[in-house]
Amino acid sequence: MPGTCQRLNQRLWLVVVLACVFLSREGSASDKPAVNLPARPNFVFILADDLGYGDLGCYSNQVIRTPNLDAMARDGVRFTDFYAGAPVCTPSRAAFLTGRYPVRSGLVNVLFPNSKDGLDDTEITIAQVLKTRGYATACIGKWHLGHLPPYLPHRHGFDYYFGIPYSNDMKPLVILRARAGQEAETVDDKPQQADLTRRYTEEAVRFIREHRERPFFLYLAHNMPHVPLGASAAFRGKSQRGIYGDVIEELDWSVGQVLAAIKEAGLENKTLVVFTSDNGPWLIKKEAGGSAGPLRDGKGTTWEGGVRVPCVVRWLGTIPPGQVVREPTMIGDWFPTFATLAGAELPKDRALDGVDLSPLLLGMGTLPPRALYFFNGTRLEAVRRGPWKLKMTAKGDLLFHLEKDMGEQHDRAAEYPELVKELRGQANAFLRQLGSLPKPKR
Incomplete structure (x- = not known):
């Protein structure tokens, strides 16, 4: 009963917020969208690997073409001061999934194929929280929180996993498939770098189509643009920024395919889509690395270029379009945001460092002061x-x-x-x- 009351209070708060948003907007009654807050919205979280702050058109890149991500920014929210959970892969992913600074879980270093550790089962992931509300959950792509059986996604709240369990420059390079309650199997022991974005996209689209009738959480974590770079034949040699630009333009295509699948399923007004990066660009890779734009330094540092990353969000019919949010936010904020919007209870036995971003997403002002x-x-x-x-x-x-x-x-x-x-x-x-x-x- 207490859990039910908490969920009802969360829902009531969000309905009131939405009502205030739409009542305060200018225009005639016919111009105002109807208040429509789905009881359990879908969540699609797309994570690029080593994408820089200056790599997208909506963040002032004039060379690489990213029309789908630019449209997402126009249709929703573009965050100017959004931060990864760390300047490298593993800890940033831990921060997203747990809503906590990585030092709390011990996942502060990059894990390797010879690592014996991973995400402990004492940690609670956002996938596990959403499962309590009946969500179908999938992780597609790079995991990097432990490759041994106890640490894989299907042991931490995901019904389905398809992807490489660490970075694409690590060996053995394999694609695993796993389902909750079953052992992981190797489905490809010689995957081609050029095929990864396309294969992950196909899996993501299939998951959306198969789960259109129930709420779902899709965590799509691309290996690109982490080196070694690979783009499919349809994109190779097509950008004005070499192979790196080809890779980013294919990632943008992937976003477009996911958005098209959501539209085809009739779920645009019921699906919150987030695109961001796990850390800043790997500048020492020169032309094979990205751009931090006006920011200082890049991956591996806590200068702005290492931790401030692009983040665009779309939820048609709910998030007012064309917003630019300049308030400092971070990847761990999505844990309480998704949980609150889903009406799920937050863990009470541990500290959460993230905060609910609903007020910013809904155009209702600022967050409480914090560091x-x-x-x-x-x-x-x-x-x-x-x-x-x-x-x-x-x-x-x-x-x-x-x-x-x-x-x-x-x-x-x-x-x-x-x-x-x-x-x-x-x-x-x-x-x-x-x-x-x-x-x-x-």
Whole structure:
């Protein structure tokens, strides 16, 4: 009974929010869409690998063509200050699935094919939470949270898995298929890099078509544009940015195929679609890496280019189109957002670091004040509060006003020593609050 009451309260809050959104919009009554909040909306979360802040047209790239993602941004929300969970693969994915900073799960390092660790069964994933509300769940693509049987997706709330269990530059390179309650099987022990995006897209479209009659959560995690790059014949040599541009344009095509499948199933008004990246571009790969645009540095660092990533969201009929959200947000926020929209209970036995983004998505204003913390492995290297970012380096603390200096070129620490002291104190207090943490997994 208490769980039912909580879900009813969540639903009532969201209905009130939606009503306020549409009543406050300008225009005649005929211009205003009807309030239509599905009881259990579908969620499609598309994650690129090593995509940079400056790689999409809707983030000012003038060379690579991304019409489907640009349309998503026009039809929904484009986040300007959205952050990955870490500057590298494994911890960022852990942050998304658990809604927690990776240091809480111990998944702070990149896992490899010889790793013995992975996502513990003590962690609760968003897939498991959505299963309590009757969702069909699938993970398609890169997993990278442990390749051994106890750590694979079908052991952590996903009904179905198809993909490579780690990065596409790791060996043995295999595609696994697994279903809940069954053992994983190898379906391809020599997959071609050029086929991965197409194969994942076909699996995603099939899942949508097969589950059109019930709520579903699709986690589509592409291996691209992580090196080695691969694009199918239909896209190879077609962009103005070499093989990297070919790969991004095929990813955009993939998004278009997923959106078309949702439309074909009659689910556009019942499906929330998110596209983002696990971290910034791998700049040391030169032409095989992406662009951080105006941001400093890239993958592997907690400078903005390593952790600030594109994020566009669409939910036709519910999210007002053409929004640009400048409030700092992070990948772990999708856990409580999806759970709340689904009417599911959030775990009460652990700390969640993400917050519900519904007010931003629905155009209802801002989130409660908070700070965002940026770890590199187990090291807390930066904290952002409002427009200010404190970067803690071996040579001292640096302070940047990101609204005026998103490229982190002008250190303001000498001008605002009290603010530096305050943010440093807040960072230290957060570390104390974390308490005893699990041993880093490798």
